[in-house]
Every structure is written in structure tokens, then in C-alpha cells.
Amino acid sequence: MWRFLQRRSGPVEAGSYPGRVTFPVVGMVGGGQLARMTHEAGIPLGIRFKLLSDTPQDSAAQVVSDVVIGDYRDLDTLRAFAQGCDVVTFDHEHVPAEHLRALEADGVVIRPGVEALLHAQDKGVMRERLRTAGVPCPRHRIVADPEDVARFADEGDGFPVVLKTVRGGYDGKGVWVVRGAAEAAEPFRAGVPVLAEEMVDFARELAANVVRSPHGQAVAYPVVESIQVNGVCDTVIAPAPGLSEELSGQAQEMALKIAAELGVVGHLAVELFETRDGRLLVNELAMRPHNSGHWTQDGAVTSQFANHVRAVLDLPLGDPRPRAGWTVMTNVLGGDFPDMYGAYLHCMARDPALKIHMYGKDVKPGRKVGHVNTYGDDLADVRERGRHAADYLRGTITE
Numbered sequence: 001m002w003r004f005l006q007r008r009s010g011p012v013e014a015g016s017y018p019g020r021v022t023f024p025v026v027g028m029v030g031g032g033q034l035a036r037m038t039h040e041a042g043i044p045l046g047i048r049f050k051l052l053s054d055t056p057q058d059s060a061a062q063v064v065s066d067v068v069i070g071d072y073r074d075l076d077t078l079r080a081f082a083q084g085c086d087v088v089t090f091d092h093e094h095v096p097a098e099h100l101r102a103l104e105a106d107g108v109v110i111r112p113g114v115e116a117l118l119h120a121q122d123k124g125v126m127r128e129r130l131r132t133a134g135v136p137c138p139r140h141r142i143v144a145d146p147e148d149v150a151r152f153a154d155e156g157d158g159f160p161v162v163l164k165t166v167r168g169g170y171d172g173k174g175v176w177v178v179r180g181a182a183e184a185a186e187p188f189r190a191g192v193p194v195l196a197e198e199m200v201d202f203a204r205e206l207a208a209n210v211v212r213s214p215h216g217q218a219v220a221y222p223v224v225e226s227i228q229v230n231g232v233c234d235t236v237i238a239p240a241p242g243l244s245e246e247l248s249g250q251a252q253e254m255a256l257k258i259a260a261e262l263g264v265v266g267h268l269a270v271e272l273f274e275t276r277d278g279r280l281l282v283n284e285l286a287m288r289p290h291n292s293g294h295w296t297q298d299g300a301v302t303s304q305f306a307n308h309v310r311a312v313l314d315l316p317l318g319d320p321r322p323r324a325g326w327t328v329m330t331n332v333l334g335g336d337f338p339d340m341y342g343a344y345l346h347c348m349a350r351d352p353a354l355k356i357h358m359y360g361k362d363v364k365p366g367r368k369v370g371h372v373n374t375y376g377d378d379l380a381d382v383r384e385r386g387r388h389a390a391d392y393l394r395g396t397i398t399e
Contacts, residue, residue, distance in 0.1 A: 023045075023046045023047060023048055024047060024048070024086035024087070024313055025048045025049070025050055025084055025085050025086050026042060026047055026048070026049050026050070026085065026086065026087055026088075026089065026309065026312065026313070027049075027050045027051075027052070027081060027082060027085030027087065027088040027089070028049060028050070028051050028052070028060070028064075028088075028089055028090065028091060029052045029072050029078070029081070029088065029089070029090045029091070029092075029095055030052070030053070030060075030072065030090055030091035030092045030094075031051055031052070031053030031054060031055070031058030031059060031060040031061045031067075031091070032058065032059050032060065032091050032092065032359075033059045033060070033091075033359040033361070033368070034091035034092075034288060034289045034290075035051060035053075035059070035060035035064075035091040036059045036060040036062075036063055036064075036359060036360070037289065037294075037297070037305045037357070038089075038091065038289060038305045038308055038309060039051070039060060039063060039064050040063070040305065041303055041305035041306040041308075041309055042306075042309045045306075045309065047309060047313070048066070049064050049065075049066065050064075050066045050067075050068070050081070050084065050085055051064040051066065051067045051068065052068050052070055052072055052077070052078070052081045053067055053068070053069055053070075054069070054071070054072075055069065056069060059359045059360050059361055060091070062360045063360075068080070068081050072094065072095050073094075073095070073096060073099075075099045075102055078095070078099055078103060079102075079103065079106065082103055082106070082108045085108070086109065086313070087109045087110075087111055087312050087313060088103065088108055088109065088110050088111070089110075089111050089112075089266060089288075089308070089312045090117070090287075090288055091288055091289070092288070093117060093120045093121045093286070093287065093288070094121070094168070097114055097117070097118055097121065100114035100117065101114050111214070111265040111266055111311070111312040112263070112264045112265045112266050112268075112287045113263060113264075113265060115262075115263060116262045116263045116264045116265070116287060117287055119262050119285060119287075120285050120286055120287045120288075121167060122166050122167055123164055123165075123166045123167075123195050123284075124142050124166040124193055124195050125166075126285055127140050127195065129261075129262065130258070130282055133257070133258070133261050135254060135257070135258060135282055136279065136280060136281050136282065137281055137282050138162075138197045138198045138200050138273070138281050138283075139156055139197065139198040140195055140196060140197040140198070141195075141196060142166070142193050142194065142195055142196075143163075143194050143195070143196040145188060146181045146182075146184035146185050146188070147181060148196075149161065149163065149178065149181055149184040149194075149196055150180075150181040150184075152196040153196075156198050157198065157199075159178065159179050159180055160177050160178060160179045160199045161177075161178060161196055161197065161198060161199055162175065162176070162177055162178075162196070162197045162198070162199055163175070163176045163177075163178055163184060163187045163194055163195070163196055163197075164176075164187075164194070164195045164197065165187055165190050165192050165193075165194060165195075166192055166193045166194070166195050167192050168190075168192070173231075174187075174190075175231065177199065200273045200275060200281060201275060201276055202273035202274060202275050202276065202281075203274050203275065203276045204225055204227075204240075204274050205225070205226045205227070205228060205271065205272065205273060205274070205283070206223055206224065206225055206226065206240055206243070206251060206271075206272040206273075206274050206280070207223070207224050207226050207236070207269055207270065207271050207272065207290070207292035207293075208220065208221075208223050208251040208252055208254065208255035208269075208270045208272060209221040209224070209255070209267065209268070209269050209270075209290065209292060209293040209296075209304060210252070210255040210256055210259050210267075210268050210270070211266065211267050211268070211304065211307040211308060211310075211311050211317055211320075212256075212259040212260070212264050212265060212266070212268065212311060213265065213310070213311045213314055213315075213316075213317060214265050214311075214314045215314060216260070217316065217317055218256055218259060218260070218317070219302075219307060219317045219318070219319075219320040220252040220255060220256055220320060221238075221293065221296060221300060221304070221320045222238050222239035222240075222248070222320075222322055223239060223240050223243060223247075223248045223251045223252060224236050224237060224238040224239065224240055224292055224293075224295065225237045225240035225241060225243075226271065226291075226292050232331070232333070232366070232368070233291045233292065233331055234330070234331055235328060235329065235330050235331070235383070235386070235387075236291070236292050236294065236295050236328070236329040237326070237327075237328050237379070237383070238295045238296075238299055238322060238326070238327045238328070238329075239322070239326075241379060243274075247274070247278070247280065250280055251270075251272055251280055254270065254272075254280065254282070255268060255270040258270060258282075258285070264287055265311055265312060266287060266288065266308045266311045266312050267287070267288060267289050267290065267293065267304050267307065267308040267311070268285065268286070268287055269285070269286040269288075269290030269292055269293060270282060270284075270285060271283040271284040271285070271286075271292070288308070289304050289305050289308050290304070291329075291331070291368075291371075294329045294357070294371050294373070295327045295328070295329040295373055296320070297355070297357065297373060298323075298327065298355040298373040298375060299322055299323055299324060299327025299329075299373060299375050300319075300320055300321065300322055300323060300327075301318065301319035301320065301321050301322075301323060302317070302318025302319050302320060306318055307320070323375070324375035324376060324377070325375075325376065325377040325379075326375060326376060326377065326378075326379045326382045327373060327374070327375040327382070328373070328374050328375070328379075328382045328383050328385075328386045329371055329372070329373050329386070330371060330372050330374070330386035330387060330389070330390040331368055331370075331371050331390065332358070332368070332369055332370040332371055332372060332390045332393050332394060333365075333366055333367065333368060333369065333390075333394060334361075334362075334363040334364045334365055334366060334367040334368075334369050334394070335363070335365055335394040335395050335396060336365065336395060337363075337394060337395020337396075338363040340358065340363065340369070340370070340393050340394075343392050343393045343395070344356070346392060347372075347389045347392055347393065350388070350389075351374070351385050351388075351389065353374070353375070353376075354372060354373075354374060354385065354389050355372065355373040355374070356370065356372050356389070356393075357370055357371050357372070357373070358370035370393070371390075372386055372389045372390055372393070373386070374386040374389070
């Protein structure tokens with residue numbers, strides 16, 4: 001199931017189209033692979049990109065022509081970078097909120113906007129806002145110390161419980177499963193508030209990806225299953241196998257509601273738990289293109305990256321419908337075999353329909369360095385093809 005909410009636009013009057021069109025400049029803070037792929041999606045539209053990157057070697061800095069090297073935590077750097085940008089967006093959530101408010105006060109267009117982005121930056125703020133909006137979440141509260149963690153556990157079903165630092169953390173970082181108060185000390189050493197959550201007995205993890213424009217147009221992609229290994233996304237299956245039409249619709253409606261309630265502009269990923277008793281609970285939010293949406297590059301009519309570009313520029317959004325019965329995204333992690341290019345010959349010859357996306361990163365064990373997309377009508381075949389390619393590129397298999 002997919003959702004496509006569209007506004008009506010009036011006809012262009014004769015003579016109203018300008019003789020000279022100036023294409024806008026999108027400023028993107030963060031030089032990772034999300035910025036790299038978002039830039040790629042803007043190329044066919046003639047959209048110009050300006051990048052604020054930590055180093056010239058960052059994934060996006062290798063391909064974007066207009067690159068500023070600087071620290072996103074420095075307000076003067078951000079102000080200088082924003083000059084000449086028609087809109088500023090992000091490939092991560094870490095820019096200090098007070099800096100974004102200063103840019104907005106300067107007249108810089110920030111999307112998704114600082115008040116929306118705060119809910120992706122601070123898990124405590126996000127949980128409280130979703131609670132007041134009636135969005136189902138795991139039982140949770142901010143805890144002060146290990147003794148308070150024990151009290152939180154006693155208020156529910158006891159240990160284990162999940163502890164998260166409210167800021168920072170991704171791919172399993174900043175998250176702890178603790179089985180007693182004696183294990184609860186480490187999260188508090190980070191010096192930021194700690195959020196305690198119940199340990200959800202879930203059947204699997206899902207993700208609902210939506211995109212919303214400033215004028216309120218929104219599209220929803222098919223709900224996907226996200227398979228994690230050691231806290232890192234390994235495989236995404238679109239659409240989620242065996243998901244009922246009712247639950248799929250609930251997930252999409254929930255994501256669209258969150259996007260509207262928080263005023264999100266651009267892409268929003270809502271990571272979900274599907275519980276064993278058939279409920280949906282929100283796990284995390286990301287207000288940028290997301291790993292759970294990488295399948296859309298080859299598996300949807302319009303990718304998450306292209307729709308994010310359209311949304312931040314307030315262009316009409318593209319069709320989110322899938323192109324094939326099944327699309328599987330398999331992450332390529334670094335291993336002990338650095339010559340991934342040498343593996344192309346085997347992978348491409350074995351599977352001419354395979355789509356390989358590499359990020360230009362140095363190969364390090366466990367690091368996300370790329371992904372592969374496979375698609376077709378036989379899910380078992382599509383999954384096997386993706387797994388084989390990812391493992392061969394990593395060097396864990398050699399035939």
C-alpha cells in the first residue's frame with residue numbers, strides 16, 4: 001500500500017513563465033553518504049549543491065563541486081556557508097539547535113526546521129511530544145542515576161530495560177540493554193540525560209518512510225522490514241513480508257501524522273516495533289534520508305533522495321510506488337578485504353540486474369561502505385542475490 005497526497009496547482013498564465021530560469025542552490029550540512037546520494041538525485045534536475053563537510057575526503061565531498069571544509073558546530077562557519085544557499089538541509093541531526101535558530105533569525109531557510117529537527121536530536125523531547133500527540137511508544141522516562149533505573153524497572157516488568165543517551169548515537173551506539181542496576185552506570189558517564197525504555201518484546205522492526213513539503217503535500221512509501229545485526233541495519237525488505245494491509249496502513253498514517261504534527265519538511269523515517277501481540281510502537285525518528293529508504297533508489301518510481309530534494313525546494317513530490325514486487329537493500333560492511341572494486345567482475349557477471357552503490361569510504365571492519373539493491377518477483381531469490389553480492393564484496397565468500 002502507498003499513499004500520495006497532492007495539492008492542486010493552477011494553470012500557468014500565458015507570458016508568466018520567466019525567460020531566464022535560475023536554478024536554486026541547496027546547502028547540505030554533513031559530508032556523508034546521505035549527502036552524496038542526495039546530491040546525485042538533484043543532478044538530473046539541474047539543482048546546484050553546496051556542501052559543508054568535515055574533510056575533503058568525506059563521501060559527498062568527493063563528488064560535490066562546491067565544498068566548504070569546516071566545523072558544523074561553529075556558528076560563524078555555518079553563517080558563512082549559508083550565504084548563497086536558497087535552502088539549507090542536513091545529512092545528520094547534530095548541528096546545535098541554538099545555531100540553527102540564529103540562522104533562521106538571519107533569514108536562512110532551514111528544512112526540516114529547527115523546531116522539527118529538535119525531535120530527532122533529543123530522544124527525550126521526541127518521546128514527550130509523541131506521547132502528547134497520542135502516538136504509541138514504549139513505556140519510558142528520563143532517569144537520574146542507576147538507582148532511578150532500578151525504580152523504573154520496578155514500575156514495569158522489571159529488568160532488562162533499555163537505556164539511551166538522549167543526544168547522539170546511531171547504529172547501536174548510545175544504546176544499552178541493562179539487566180540490573182549494577183550494569184546501568186556507563187550511560188551516565190556521557191554527561192547527558194539518559195532515557196529509560198521498556199524492553200519491547202517485538203516480532204520484528206519496521207520502517208515507514210514519508211516525505212512532506214512546506215505546503216503540506218506528502219507521500220508515503222511502502223512499509224519495509226528492517227533487519228538489524230549487532231545494532232546495525234543489515235537488510236531492508238520492501239514491502240515488509242506478511243504485513244497486513246491494516247497494519248501497513250496504520251504505520252503509514254502514523255508516519256504522516258508525525259510529519260504533520262512536528263512540521264517536518266523533507267524526508268522522515270519512522271522506525272517501528274511490530275509487537276508479538278500485533279501493535280506498532282515508535283522506536284526512533286530521522287528527519288533526513290535514511291538507510292531504510294535506500295531501496296527506493298532502484299525500487300521506487302521516485303527515490304527518497306529525489307523526493308527530499310523536491311520537498312526542501314517546495315517542488316511537487318514524485319510517485320513513491322514500487323517498480324517491482326520485491327526490492328531488497330543489503331548493506332555492504334567493511335571487512336578484511338579492502339579491494340572491493342576487484343569484486344565487481346564477479347558480482348556484475350553473476351547478476352547483471354544487481355545495483356551496486358558505493359560511498360567512496362576507506363574500508364574498515366564493520367563500517368558501512370556501500371549497499372546493493374536487488375529486485376524481482378521471487379523474494380527468496382532477491383534476498384539471496386543481495387546477500388551473495390554484499391558478502392562477496394566484503395570478502396567473506398569467494399565464489
